Amino acid sequence: MSMYLAGFGLAVPEHAIAQTDAAKLGLSFSSPDGSRERTLQALYKRSGVTKRHSVLLETSEGPVENRQSFYPPIECADDPGPSTEARMRAFEQHAPPLVASAGRRALGDAQMAADEITHLVTVSCTGFFAPGLDAALVETLGLRRTVQRTHVGFMGCHGALNGVRVASSFTGADKDARVLLCSVELCTLHLAYGWDPERLVANALFADGAAAVVGIPADERHDGWKVAASGTLLLPDSPEAMSWRIGDNGFRMTLAPQVPDLIQAHVAGWLREWLHDQGVALEDVRSWAVHPGGPRVLTAFGQSVGLEKQALWASREVLADYGNMSSATILFILQRMREAGAEGPCVAVAFGPGLVAEVALLV
Numbered sequence: 001m002s003m004y005l006a007g008f009g010l011a012v013p014e015h016a017i018a019q020t021d022a023a024k025l026g027l028s029f030s031s032p033d034g035s036r037e038r039t040l041q042a043l044y045k046r047s048g049v050t051k052r053h054s055v056l057l058e059t060s061e062g063p064v065e066n067r068q069s070f071y072p073p074i075e076c077a078d079d080p081g082p083s084t085e086a087r088m089r090a091f092e093q094h095a096p097p098l099v100a101s102a103g104r105r106a107l108g109d110a111q112m113a114a115d116e117i118t119h120l121v122t123v124s125c126t127g128f129f130a131p132g133l134d135a136a137l138v139e140t141l142g143l144r145r146t147v148q149r150t151h152v153g154f155m156g157c158h159g160a161l162n163g164v165r166v167a168s169s170f171t172g173a174d175k176d177a178r179v180l181l182c183s184v185e186l187c188t189l190h191l192a193y194g195w196d197p198e199r200l201v202a203n204a205l206f207a208d209g210a211a212a213v214v215g216i217p218a219d220e221r222h223d224g225w226k227v228a229a230s231g232t233l234l235l236p237d238s239p240e241a242m243s244w245r246i247g248d249n250g251f252r253m254t255l256a257p258q259v260p261d262l263i264q265a266h267v268a269g270w271l272r273e274w275l276h277d278q279g280v281a282l283e284d285v286r287s288w289a290v291h292p293g294g295p296r297v298l299t300a301f302g303q304s305v306g307l308e309k310q311a312l313w314a315s316r317e318v319l320a321d322y323g324n325m326s327s328a329t330i331l332f333i334l335q336r337m338r339e340a341g342a343e344g345p346c347v348a349v350a351f352g353p354g355l356v357a358e359v360a361l362l363v
Helices: 019-027 037-045 084-109 133-141 156-173 197-205 259-277 295-305 309-322 326-339
Strands: 003-011 016-018 051-053 119-124 148-153 179-186 208-217 226-234 242-247 250-255 287-290 346-352 356-362
Touching (some): 003 084, 003 326, 019 051, 019 197, 084 133, 084 250, 119 133, 119 326, 133 148, 148 156, 156 208, 208 326, 226 259
Antiparallel strands (some): 003 208, 179 208, 242 250
């Protein structure tokens, strides 16, 4: 496996909301009588998020209750909120233009024309429609109508690393391959109504965003990062620690408090062995791109691997600036590190339902 990352592109919705205001908005669909404001504000503050973008925001200014109209105030404790059908209509409306913006920027960064792309890989776990994102990108970006399309769906926060593996397989098998990988997640379409602690944590973390990467065969000369290897671990005794299921009123996330403990218990030993198999000692890794499932996940991973807090600076910055954008987040982190001139070897790690850890080695 080998692929150069020749270009990156990022995109977020036009409007954003500060986390303090997001907590006020969240109260309107979690507590019918508004009596739990202090509890919710404390929860949102501990998330590590400063602001988030959402396709549902109609303005970034003014009274919080007037900034969006998709989520009406909760009427009673049993109010489930908008239907899944309504949420999927919103996904079909908003996801294609957002991901096209990211794809267009990645092509520009790689100095590559759209009709040079031979393979298209799309990634998303927050929406479904057909014809899907791939067909929309063919039209909006002007890709070849013969471009070979692959979709990585419903794999959660590590989905982009699965997409990187697919893209690397194409560039490894075909010296003429030019792959565009596009990830888009509209997590705010799945904000949960009611006072369920696990779902309140998800409400406090997730946001919308899109990211894209252009991959080319590694035997071509290029100054960027090369994807040298990828790996995966299904953690034992963890199927209910993190899940993502389709309900009648949005997709339902399970995010158990034990997730950081599971990561701390199982990931470091496996990662050390996996890196050894790639000819890299864990102590030789110069840069870390770790998906910020939340501040406790970052702390648990860093402690288990023996990292200084500063080693995960990019993960914490992206979490603060954008929130958790599911699969797109890891590409935001890699781009921030790339802009800062981060050194390799670099290890990218993300976690998703399973509980699964996905990893990529960049050199």
